[in-house]
Amino acid sequence: MAEIRTSSQEIVERLLEIPDHRRRWGNKRHELVDILFIALCPIMCGMPGFEEMVIFGEERIEWLRRYVELRNGIPSVSTFERVFQALNTEAMQLFYRSWTEGLRGLCVNEGGQICVDGKSVRGAGAAQKVHMVSAWAHEEGLCLGQIRVEERSNEITAIPELLALLDVRGSVLSIDAIGCQKEIAEQIVGKGGQYVLAVKENQPTLSREIEECFTWIEEQKPKEIEVEHWEGKYEKGHGRIERREVRMISCPSWPGVQEEWKGIATLVEYKCSREVIGEGKTQSTRYYISSLTCSAQKMSRYLRNHWSIENRLHWMLDVTFEEDASLIRMQNAPENLNVLRKVALSLLRDTPTPKKSSAKSKMARAAMSTAFLENTLFGTPSSSISP
Numbered sequence: 001m002a003e004i005r006t007s008s009q010e011i012v013e014r015l016l017e018i019p020d021h022r023r024r025w026g027n028k029r030h031e032l033v034d035i036l037f038i039a040l041c042p043i044m045c046g047m048p049g050f051e052e053m054v055i056f057g058e059e060r061i062e063w064l065r066r067y068v069e070l071r072n073g074i075p076s077v078s079t080f081e082r083v084f085q086a087l088n089t090e091a092m093q094l095f096y097r098s099w100t101e102g103l104r105g106l107c108v109n110e111g112g113q114i115c116v117d118g119k120s121v122r123g124a125g126a127a128q129k130v131h132m133v134s135a136w137a138h139e140e141g142l143c144l145g146q147i148r149v150e151e152r153s154n155e156i157t158a159i160p161e162l163l164a165l166l167d168v169r170g171s172v173l174s175i176d177a178i179g180c181q182k183e184i185a186e187q188i189v190g191k192g193g194q195y196v197l198a199v200k201e202n203q204p205t206l207s208r209e210i211e212e213c214f215t216w217i218e219e220q221k222p223k224e225i226e227v228e229h230w231e232g233k234y235e236k237g238h239g240r241i242e243r244r245e246v247r248m249i250s251c252p253s254w255p256g257v258q259e260e261w262k263g264i265a266t267l268v269e270y271k272c273s274r275e276v277i278g279e280g281k282t283q284s285t286r287y288y289i290s291s292l293t294c295s296a297q298k299m300s301r302y303l304r305n306h307w308s309i310e311n312r313l314h315w316m317l318d319v320t321f322e323e324d325a326s327l328i329r330m331q332n333a334p335e336n337l338n339v340l341r342k343v344a345l346s347l348l349r350d351t352p353t354p355k356k357s358s359a360k361s362k363m364a365r366a367a368m369s370t371a372f373l374e375n376t377l378f379g380t381p382s383s384s385i386s387p
Helices: 005-016 032-044 050-059 077-086 089-104 155-165 182-190 204-220 296-305 308-319 333-349 359-368 370-378
Strands: 112-121 130-137 142-148 171-175 194-199 228-231 235-237 240-250 266-276 280-290
Touching (some): 005 032, 005 089, 032 050, 050 077, 077 333, 089 333, 130 308, 130 333, 142 155, 142 333, 155 182, 182 194, 194 204, 194 296, 204 240, 204 266, 204 280, 228 296, 240 296, 266 296, 359 370
Antiparallel strands (some): 112 130, 235 240, 240 266
């Protein structure tokens, strides 16, 4: 993973850039930066609720005053609720993108792979479904940005909006079948990127033609078609044995395909055979289109890396930060807290420890030691700070 530690010092300055649209008159007792900074700290300590934010603030008020003024002490639970419900989500997204662009600018990886996928915040409740589409930089282990899928819409409309906000020059974007759209492929190529798009039932004609093409090649073995092939070794783990295989061919000159799918260069077949102990064997086959002309082995890495957005982002938000279990569900609060969780995840993941530790373990350390929390937030060596 690339080194991104030094930019963490900017977190308070970045929070100060978020505009406060509350009335300057009336009962405004707490600055917005105070509220956001207090909220971020307990989230990093495994305390995700508004009540926990108040408790953390009351117990750590003198430490917090090293970084924010807290002129009127710690906000109440109702203040946290009102502010996060009303806080402009676009301003929070802008803050997050600005912060991650600063981090990514320090990374040694240029380009790399960006995985795009959606996730529902189920804890938002049946009355208000919150679905977010995120862009995940695989090499950096960093969420670059996210867009909320509007009600009565879907990811097809949200993905172009997200891509419009990102610098994808030199990057390879992998997207599941929902993103296999001609306009999205054109947008990626137009912005200087490459794509690997899964093809499923939402593109029935293309899916059927690719499947029939690879079946014909396997049966007839035509000499005039060069097939790039890679077959992996058997892998054991988690009670199962897996083996992966990738075949690639240059995109045939099918009527309308090259003209409609901007930059398309290869068709990809990906097979995964799996044997689960006590359950028998299964085999799945997936198809992709891509603008890349790399080796089949390199393509296999792109396909496998795509799942890092599930394992290292979505799973972490659900399990480590308990996002799905959250009862905070009103108005803009779920989306705004989702941003702070992603900030916390990036900072925790990038914090070194003497022994390899999980994010959950680091959260426990941060809860017990302000020195460790300070190190996580700002990259300050904990040995130089008194708890």
